[in-house]
Amino acid sequence: xxxxxxxxxxxxxxxxxxxxxxxxxxxxxxxxxxxxxxxxxxxxxxxxxxxxxxxxxxxxxxxxxxxxxxxxxxxxxxxxxxxxxxxxxxxxxxxxxxxxxxxxxxxxxxxxxxxxxxxxxxxxxxxxxxxxxxxxxxxxxxxxxxxxxxxxxxxxxxxxxxxxxxxxxxxxxxxxxxxxxxxxxxxxxxxxxxxxxxxxxxxxxxxxxxxxxxxxxxxxxxxxxxxxxxxxxxxxxx
Amino acid sequence: xxxxxxxxxxxxxxxxxxxxxxxxxxxxxxxxxxxxxxxxxxxxxxxxxxxxxxxxxxxxxxxxxxxxxxxxxxxxxxxxxxxxxxxxxxxxxxxxxxxxxxxxxxxxxxxxxxxxxxxxxxxxxxxxxxxxxxxxxxxxxxxxxxxxxxxxxxxxxxxxxxxxxxxxxxxxxxxxxxxxxxxxxxxxxxxxxxxxxxxxxxxxxxxxxxxxxxxxxxxxxxxxxxxxxxxxxxxxxx
Numbered sequence: 001x002x003x004x005x006x007x008x009x010x011x012x013x014x015x016x017x018x019x020x021x022x023x024x025x026x027x028x029x030x031x032x033x034x035x036x037x038x039x040x041x042x043x044x045x046x047x048x049x050x051x052x053x054x055x056x057x058x059x060x061x062x063x064x065x066x067x068x069x070x071x072x073x074x075x076x077x078x079x080x081x082x083x084x085x086x087x088x089x090x091x092x093x094x095x096x097x098x099x100x101x102x103x104x105x106x107x108x109x110x111x112x113x114x115x116x117x118x119x120x121x122x123x124x125x126x127x128x129x130x131x132x133x134x135x136x137x138x139x140x141x142x143x144x145x146x147x148x149x150x151x152x153x154x155x156x157x158x159x160x161x162x163x164x165x166x167x168x169x170x171x172x173x174x175x176x177x178x179x180x181x182x183x184x185x186x187x188x189x190x191x192x193x194x195x196x197x198x199x200x201x202x203x204x205x206x207x208x209x210x211x212x213x214x215x216x217x218x219x220x221x222x223x224x225x226x227x228x229x230x231x232x233x234x235x236x237x238x
Numbered sequence: 239x240x241x242x243x244x245x246x247x248x249x250x251x252x253x254x255x256x257x258x259x260x261x262x263x264x265x266x267x268x269x270x271x272x273x274x275x276x277x278x279x280x281x282x283x284x285x286x287x288x289x290x291x292x293x294x295x296x297x298x299x300x301x302x303x304x305x306x307x308x309x310x311x312x313x314x315x316x317x318x319x320x321x322x323x324x325x326x327x328x329x330x331x332x333x334x335x336x337x338x339x340x341x342x343x344x345x346x347x348x349x350x351x352x353x354x355x356x357x358x359x360x361x362x363x364x365x366x367x368x369x370x371x372x373x374x375x376x377x378x379x380x381x382x383x384x385x386x387x388x389x390x391x392x393x394x395x396x397x398x399x400x401x402x403x404x405x406x407x408x409x410x411x412x413x414x415x416x417x418x419x420x421x422x423x424x425x426x427x428x429x430x431x432x433x434x435x436x437x438x439x440x441x442x443x444x445x446x447x448x449x450x451x452x453x454x455x456x457x458x459x460x461x462x463x464x465x466x467x468x469x470x471x472x473x474x475x476x
Contacts, residue, residue, distance in 0.1 A: 073453060074453045074454045074455075075453075094332060098460050098463070101454060101456050101457060101460050102454070102456070102460070102464065103452070103454055135457075136454065136455060136456075136457075137454075137455060138454070168476055169476065170476075171471060171474065171476060172471055173471055173472060212476060213467075213471070214341070214470055214471065214474050214476075215311055215312045215313075215474070215476070216312045216339060216340070216341055216374065216375075216376070217312075217374060217375060218339050218340070218374075219339060219373075219374075222336050222339050222340070222463070222467075225336070225460070225463050225464065225467065226340065226463065226464070226467030226468075226471070227467075229451075229460075229463065229464030229465075229467050229468055230464075230467055230468045230471040230472075232452055233409060233410055233411055233451070233452065233464070233468040234411060234468075236409065236452050236453070238406055238407065238408075238409060238450055238452075238453070
């Protein structure tokens, strides 16, 4: 079995010494009952896996010594963002968990006109991301952006692809351009209710490209997994 | 909301009259409490949606009269089979549910060397497929094949693509050939434990093509959803 993973901030590492505190400390010592001498992989979101050994545990932090630094090669060669309309908890959990496995770096939850579910909490989303990340061996902990209104998710320095159920000309494969390494690509997947014509117009005006996921109607979480999986399959190199 | 769907055999339709019996009758009358005059969509696995109205309900069957026949255009233009190693119930449920949404026609569960879960029942798989199918509006009810041993899933008249975690040269996009309409394509996705070298050799000897799903290790159910979604995205036409 692979070693357990913990996520810290870059400033928590000084030389060969890592300090784990807060929730990750509680998970390490309270839930997993780590003792001095246990080994772990620690990540600081820079793409490095730090193989480390627990040297000291006190009441609010654990200190680990780095044994080895390994570059984690599992990250996609560009920044991938999922913009996801809020859906019910269990489905959102599946959507976010799979998105993390597939390799997203940023998750931007949004509320749009036909979003029925609006009481999802930011901290809950962050917990789902953290758990998925620990399980799938990522070196980078995807960032959950604050829940936004649909009209506020577009920014000029990202490229947007939006799954739209009425798009009948272009599949994702027809519109994908391979991102360069500094680029941020955002896939926009609606809630179960889809998008209003005004929202589609707004997305197009903001430079988004709409695409179809085929002739079958997919649930929101399936649409996200299929779109992200297809996008990464079309743009990754081995 | 779209009308409820029920699945019958072709021989249950005579002229404009459909007889719904068995489990589908119990679902219609017992669970959904259908009455005379209710409308439904009935499918007989021929790709036609029969829009029909309930004319008579007795103790073991309901009789419906066909109002309109519509060709269902949502089916993939070839036969898609998922060969899936058995995994735990909840995960298998997600895998099969999403596979049905994405458009598979056949599901071939298998037990291989590293399969931990072996007590999945055939009827449980069939129930998952039926429920997913009703929810996503398919005209064809995917067939669940009897649970088989891995070495018995290969047959000469299908084309096999197998997700293999040690394949490091070819992504799915590199090996996909567009299927013709009479072809059966099978995507082989292992259990959590992956495949033994002997099993990979057996698959290759049987003509299977191995592919990678990228640099991140996906869970079994995510691998299936991503592989099926990518395959359909690469081979479907709008």
